[in-house]
Amino acid sequence: MTTTEAPLSVDKPRSSTRPAARRSNFELYSWIFMRLSGVVLLFLVLGHMLIMLFLDGGVHRINFAFVAGRWASPFWQVWDLVMLWLAGLHGGNGLRTVINDYSRSDRTRFWLKMLLYCSIVLIVVLGTYVLFTFDPNIS
Amino acid sequence: MTAPTTNSTTADLPSDAPPVPEGATMVTVKIERYNPEVDDDLHWESYRIPALPSDRVLNLLHYIKWYIDGTLTFRRSCAHGVCGSDAMRINGVNRLACKVLMKDMFAKKGETTITVEPIKGLPVEKDLLVNMEPFFEAYRAIKPYLVATGNEPTRERIQSVAERERFDDTTKCILCAACTTSCPVYWSEGSYFGPAAIVNAHRFIFDSRDEAAEERLDILNDVDGVWRCRTTFNCTDACPRGIQVTKAIQEVKRALMFRRR
Numbered sequence: 001m002t003t004t005e006a007p008l009s010v011d012k013p014r015s016s017t018r019p020a021a022r023r024s025n026f027e028l029y030s031w032i033f034m035r036l037s038g039v040v041l042l043f044l045v046l047g048h049m050l051i052m053l054f055l056d057g058g059v060h061r062i063n064f065a066f067v068a069g070r071w072a073s074p075f076w077q078v079w080d081l082v083m084l085w086l087a088g089l090h091g092g093n094g095l096r097t098v099i100n101d102y103s104r105s106d107r108t109r110f111w112l113k114m115l116l117y118c119s120i121v122l123i124v125v126l127g128t129y130v131l132f133t134f135d136p137n138i139s
Numbered sequence: 140m141t142a143p144t145t146n147s148t149t150a151d152l153p154s155d156a157p158p159v160p161e162g163a164t165m166v167t168v169k170i171e172r173y174n175p176e177v178d179d180d181l182h183w184e185s186y187r188i189p190a191l192p193s194d195r196v197l198n199l200l201h202y203i204k205w206y207i208d209g210t211l212t213f214r215r216s217c218a219h220g221v222c223g224s225d226a227m228r229i230n231g232v233n234r235l236a237c238k239v240l241m242k243d244m245f246a247k248k249g250e251t252t253i254t255v256e257p258i259k260g261l262p263v264e265k266d267l268l269v270n271m272e273p274f275f276e277a278y279r280a281i282k283p284y285l286v287a288t289g290n291e292p293t294r295e296r297i298q299s300v301a302e303r304e305r306f307d308d309t310t311k312c313i314l315c316a317a318c319t320t321s322c323p324v325y326w327s328e329g330s331y332f333g334p335a336a337i338v339n340a341h342r343f344i345f346d347s348r349d350e351a352a353e354e355r356l357d358i359l360n361d362v363d364g365v366w367r368c369r370t371t372f373n374c375t376d377a378c379p380r381g382i383q384v385t386k387a388i389q390e391v392k393r394a395l396m397f398r399r400r
Contacts, residue, residue, distance in 0.1 A: 018276075018280050018330075018363070021357040021358045021360065021361045022361055022362075023357050023360075024360075024361070025360065027360065027361065027362055027364065027366040028360055028366065028395055028396065030366070031366045031392075032396070100328065100362070100367075101324055101327045101328050101367075102327050102328075
């Protein structure tokens with residue numbers, strides 16, 4: 001008869017391997033942010049797609065002049081700015097959750113999240129920069 | 140039941156097995172098995188055995204263990220859906236083997252095949268027996284006991300009917316792990332507290348006699364707490380006690396948002 005190598009009792013069954021709660025509301029706020037930004041984005045993105053793809057000739061009329069004309073108005077600038085920030089942070093937070101759920105090792109998790117944060121910062125900052133410094137008279 | 144035994148190829152049953160009862164049907168039970176002393180990995184094995192409509196899946200497992208292969212390993216104790224020992228994945232969903240009746244499992248046409256797997260997300264020790272320690276570690280972490288300060292009352296701690304009703308649903312938990320091991324978030328990330336731990340935290344958070352609600356809410360507010368829940372409702376579907384698990388988790392979320400009970 002073979003004997004098993006596994007110990008018959010669990011080692012220190014009462015010792016907790018969890019770190020103490022951090023008393024941070026970050027996860028709470030990110031959860032609320034996802035719901036609120038989702039509702040706002042629904043309106044912003046559907047409006048954006050309606051204007052860009054369907055109304056008044058749709059996608060065929062989009063060119064440099066069309067974009068320049070839109071961004072001459074502060075209303076569309078703010079619309080696009082809010083959409084950019086919300087979409088970037090909403091999508092980024094969603095991906096953060098996916099990475100938290102699915103990465104197997106802490107190192108993979110750390111580096112994937114670093115890559116994610118860098119790309120969010122790059123996209124949001126670059127987009128904001130273009131929105132504020134856009135020059136319709138560029139040659 | 141007067142129907143004759145259907146599918147009468149019972150020739151390959153062991154000779155010491157009891158006679159096939161009248162009205163029994165031959166079914167195939169496909170079990171995911173693993174013996175750490177022999178096998179490299181989990182593998183499926185099938186058994187053709189007779190089943191009555193009044194049998195439970197647990198009876199079929201007993202038949203296999205008692206008459207075909209004594210090495211089949213699984214937990215069971217009371218066999219009446221109260222002790223919570225025999226949670227397993229039956230036909231792809233988490234159920235207690237002692238609460239699933241065969242009359243609900245027979246195929247409409249052709250021969251019935253039932254698959255039985257160990258619950259997912261916990262390390263398999265042998266066959267259907269898993270290491271429950273990670274599950275109970277999460278359970279202990281939410282302090283599942285009454286915390287009260289001050290002088291102990293000489294008689295019972297008084298509570299109104301409405302106050303008792305507030306957390307009645309979550310007192311029904313039998314810690315079978317069917318909910319936690321049905322949760323896709325728990326499958327991929329075992330550090331998530333899981334539905335069962337949150338249900339048992341809910342049981343004390345909303346108890347008017349308890350004074351550690353804030354502490355438990357802080358624990359569940361962290362990265363491995365309730366915000367990981369994606370409301371897939373797998374836990375509610377899996378609970379053999381009919382606890383509205385997802386609702387309990389949402390109530391803890393609401394308590395965290397508004398810090399009021």
